[in-house]
Amino acid sequence: MNRANDTHGTVRLFVDEPLAAGLMCTLTDAQSHYVGTVMRRRPGDHVFVFNGRDGEWHGEVTAGAKRSVTLRITTQTQPQTITCPIALLFAPLKRARNDLLVEKATELGVTRLQPVLMQHAVATRVNAPRMRATAIEAAEQAHRLDIPVIDPPRSLAETLQLWDPSGILVVCDTPQRATCPPLAQCLTTAPGVTGLMIGPEGGFAAAERDALAACPFVRQAHLGPRILRAETAAIAALAVWQSVCGNGAVG
Amino acid sequence: MNRANDTHGTVRLFVDEPLAAGLMCTLTDAQSHYVGTVMRRRPGDHVFVFNGRDGEWHGEVTAGAKRSVTLRITTQTQPQTITCPIALLFAPLKRARNDLLVEKATELGVTRLQPVLMQHAVATRVNAPRMRATAIEAAEQAHRLDIPVIDPPRSLAETLQLWDPSGILVVCDTPQRATCPPLAQCLTTAPGVTGLMIGPEGGFAAAERDALAACPFVRQAHLGPRILRAETAAIAALAVWQSVCGNGAVG
Numbered sequence: 188m189n190r191a192n193d194t195h196g197t198v199r200l201f202v203d204e205p206l207a208a209g210l211m212c213t214l215t216d217a218q219s220h221y222v223g224t225v226m227r228r229r230p231g232d233h234v235f236v237f238n239g240r241d242g243e244w245h246g247e248v249t250a251g252a253k254r255s256v257t258l259r260i261t262t263q264t265q266p267q268t269i270t271c272p273i274a275l276l277f278a279p280l281k282r283a284r285n286d287l288l289v290e291k292a293t294e295l296g297v298t299r300l301q302p303v304l305m306q307h308a309v310a311t312r313v314n315a316p317r318m319r320a321t322a323i324e325a326a327e328q329a330h331r332l333d334i335p336v337i338d339p340p341r342s343l344a345e346t347l348q349l350w351d352p353s354g355i356l357v358v359c360d361t362p363q364r365a366t367c368p369p370l371a372q373c374l375t376t377a378p379g380v381t382g383l384m385i386g387p388e389g390g391f392a393a394a395e396r397d398a399l400a401a402c403p404f405v406r407q408a409h410l411g412p413r414i415l416r417a418e419t420a421a422i423a424a425l426a427v428w429q430s431v432c433g434n435g436a437v438g
Numbered sequence: 439m440n441r442a443n444d445t446h447g448t449v450r451l452f453v454d455e456p457l458a459a460g461l462m463c464t465l466t467d468a469q470s471h472y473v474g475t476v477m478r479r480r481p482g483d484h485v486f487v488f489n490g491r492d493g494e495w496h497g498e499v500t501a502g503a504k505r506s507v508t509l510r511i512t513t514q515t516q517p518q519t520i521t522c523p524i525a526l527l528f529a530p531l532k533r534a535r536n537d538l539l540v541e542k543a544t545e546l547g548v549t550r551l552q553p554v555l556m557q558h559a560v561a562t563r564v565n566a567p568r569m570r571a572t573a574i575e576a577a578e579q580a581h582r583l584d585i586p587v588i589d590p591p592r593s594l595a596e597t598l599q600l601w602d603p604s605g606i607l608v609v610c611d612t613p614q615r616a617t618c619p620p621l622a623q624c625l626t627t628a629p630g631v632t633g634l635m636i637g638p639e640g641g642f643a644a645a646e647r648d649a650l651a652a653c654p655f656v657r658q659a660h661l662g663p664r665i666l667r668a669e670t671a672a673i674a675a676l677a678v679w680q681s682v683c684g685n686g687a688v689g
């Protein structure tokens with residue numbers, strides 16, 4: 188785990204256990220190493236923990252083995268908020284750029300990462316555990332209270348079939364910019380957007396464009412005059428969505 | 439040079455020489471290797487070249503040594519456009535994240551990269567030749583016709599003193615979000631924005647916030663409810679600017 192950039196010095200961990208005052212929470216080996224050895228927290232020190240359901244809590248390091256740290260959950264520091272739902276649909280990328288996409292999308296508030304198999308994609312598989320670990324680390328650093336859902340890769344046809352048509356899916360397709368608005372304008376005029384789709388490095392295939400255009404819940408937008416790498420397009424689209432559609436947290 | 443992701447297979451090179459029909463242009467050793475060995479272009483094949491002043495041109499590979507490729511400039515493929523001026527002011531980051539910032543900012547149309555020395559920054563120096571090489575490569579891939587200017591690092595005081603006060607500088611400072619609008623809203627209501635400033639990983643110091651607040655040309659905005667890494671904030675700010683303020687190219 189590369190947490191070296193957390194210059195604030197706070198320790199904030201995602202745990203998959205219930206959180207309430209008085210409960211005990213045993214950290215994983217990697218988390219224990221991070222808390223005890225890297226960040227040198229000692230019995231009596233506090234760290235922050237969250238599980239995506241119960242808000243954020245203070246956990247007090249209890250006496251015990253350095254290799255297996257146990258926390259006593261004390262006080263809630265933040266109630267759980269509901270993150271405004273926004274899915275990112277993207278063709279899997281090669282390792283480093285896929286990591287980057289997951290990290291930045293999580294920072295920017297994505298709630299669902301949906302890999303879609305497309306004809307001109309540079310990768311056909313995803314490493315789901317790696318994506319989840321990257322998302323967890325990004326959420327810990329970004330002070331999020333939840334972790335995005337990571338879907339298995341699906342074909343475009345299946346993805347569109349499974350889409351809840353009550354939400355708008357905006358397809359960001361820069362080469363079509365003569366015929367569609369910039370994303371900021373599209374988001375202002377199309378309320379109820381619940382998904383953003385980015386094309387693969389090699390661009391959408393004609394058949395994919397046709398399939399998307401045939402869906403009543405699809406809108407098209409562009410991301411400016413330059414050719415963006417796929418991960419840049421994903422980050423840019425979420426940044427615009429977040430800034431235009433509010434603060435990304437409801438409730 | 440990592441150009442392996444240019445899946446379109448086009449060769450597009452920045453050259454620092456005049457471009458006009460009939461002129462000859464000798465590539466650098468690295469460019470020659472890329473054109474002749476990596477991309478296997480042979481005499482008679484065409485590549486694209488641009489220099490930031492004369493638009494984009496077709497260059498025909500001439501017979502000659504593989505290690506030193508010379509192009510004959512033939513026809514203009516795009517006239518020069520003037521990129522809408524937008525400066526990114528940022529505290530220098532550590533190597534990999536600084537590279538990422540430069541790459542993505544260039545893709546998103548930044549015209550000037552201004553490193554600013556700030557109290558809570560994680561780095562105090564920049565590698566200017568490395569930044570320029572990264573920006574050139576990103577511009578080549580993004581089908582830009584120009585390269586951003588890269589300024590030397592300056593103190594915040596000097597940066598503000600040198601700022602052309604006829605342009606608005608928007609400072610993106612997420613912890614202040616109770617008192618300032620989201621960036622998209624700020625850009626809609628403040629015309630004439632020519633710069634975006636991002637804080638260091640450790641956040642702005644109080645004295646830095648005071649110095650910025652005292653400038654008549656400064657506006658404040660926020661980038662949403664989560665804590666963004668510095669390079670994410672820079673990318674997000676430019677993405678929002680590009681989408682809200684038009685297509686990023688004028689003339």
